[in-house]
Amino acid sequence: MKYTEEHEWLRVEDDVVVVGITAHASEQLGDVVFVELPEVGTEVTKDDDAVVIESVKAASDILAPIDGEIVEVNEALADEPGKVNEDPEGDAWFFKIKASDPGQMDDYMDEAAYKKFIG
């Protein structure tokens, strides 16, 4: 598992990367009430806005952590955005991305580094 400074977790499954947000991020966001997912097939570049999350507090964006193609999105979140608070590091993944440059993953933190990052 890798982590970004934007509080996303990235899990490699074969040739795709599953993207979600950390428990720490979900706690900071507060109750999530709306999730807008990208369309499957979208080509994204690292740091593109990929997902919009609205919580009871504010809107925030989830960025594409790497270049690639969105190959699957978690449609269940559209109907049950509260899952992002209930199981952020499990069921509530946002999208799967097929990396066009797997080397970009090397830039991200491992769990120990992320834990240090959030203090």
Add this chain to the structure above:
Amino acid sequence: MSDLKTTPLHDLHVELGGKMVPFAGYEMPVQYPLGVMKEHLHTRAKAGLFDVSHMGQVIVYSADGYEAAALAMEKLVPVNLAGLGTNRQRYGFFTNDHGGILDDLMLANRGDHMFVVVNAACKEADIAHMRESLEGCSVDEITERALMALQGPAAEAVLEALVPGVADMKFMDVGIFSSDFDELWISRSGYTGEDGYEISVLNENAVALAKALLAHDDVEPIGLGARDSLRLEGGLCLYGNDIDTGTTPVEAALTWAIQKVRRKGGEREGGFPGADRILGELENGASRTRVGLRPEGRAPMRDGTPLFAGAEGGEQIGHVTSGAFGPTIEGPMSMAYVTSDLAAEGTQLFGEVRGKRQPVTVTAMPFTPANFKR
């Protein structure tokens, strides 16, 4: 350390796990471990306890009696205060010479004086305004008292057990009660759309009272986050967002708070700042109006969102002033100002969010039915 002020309940908020944020110069809890959504739903289902000690409590007194103080205050607010019964309270607002709103407030007739509660962010200006303008009256800020609100359907039973007699109060009644927490100044009112009470208690007894209320299974502490979504579902204005010096009471759809006696042809017509404009708008209408909006889908449409009549092109016809997700209505809701010809219930408009125009419908407020004990 910051120079934020704290209320007598500050340490209790921290002890209860409140997440403290700056608000109107005070460090206040935005939420507790329950979270905004559950705090909101709990208040509608049972009862929530809110610390509103940051608000200004003021006594206006005239040696010539309540009516003299009321008539002096009527020069600042377009409300019938001389005709307000003893131990009754009314909502009102200070207006400026342009008909704008300086602050909204509660005014109570307490027999020989008037008791006023104003917003935290405006209280210094309000007190200066009253001191300068209220001839023959003393204006005393009550700093030795905290203020809390107990709101929700269980509020009556919970408070009655501690302070016998409060169950007999009706919506907008006020009273002074002796209790184990010394003298309490209680009104049957609040800002959530629920039945409930606002309770003024001496600072040194505030924690004990709060703990006694929270000891009841039905009562949870509620932060500013849920306070905002509750008041918005209740169709209630937030000063600084939905009303300000640039909005008139007629534009803000608050004309219900201007009684007949202060309107054109009334016994005490006008005589408050901006009366020409406000009374004129009461007769002829205002060019824009505050309305409720229900966006389609689940995404909240937040303050500042520009509004349009059509899905494409055209001039902007208004903007959102408050917007959030309503936990009780299980969907997004907004307050907005729109040109008055587009303010009719059922009108479809469009709000531009992240570059896309999303459909919204003009909807009657409150979004949730009010639960007051009339």
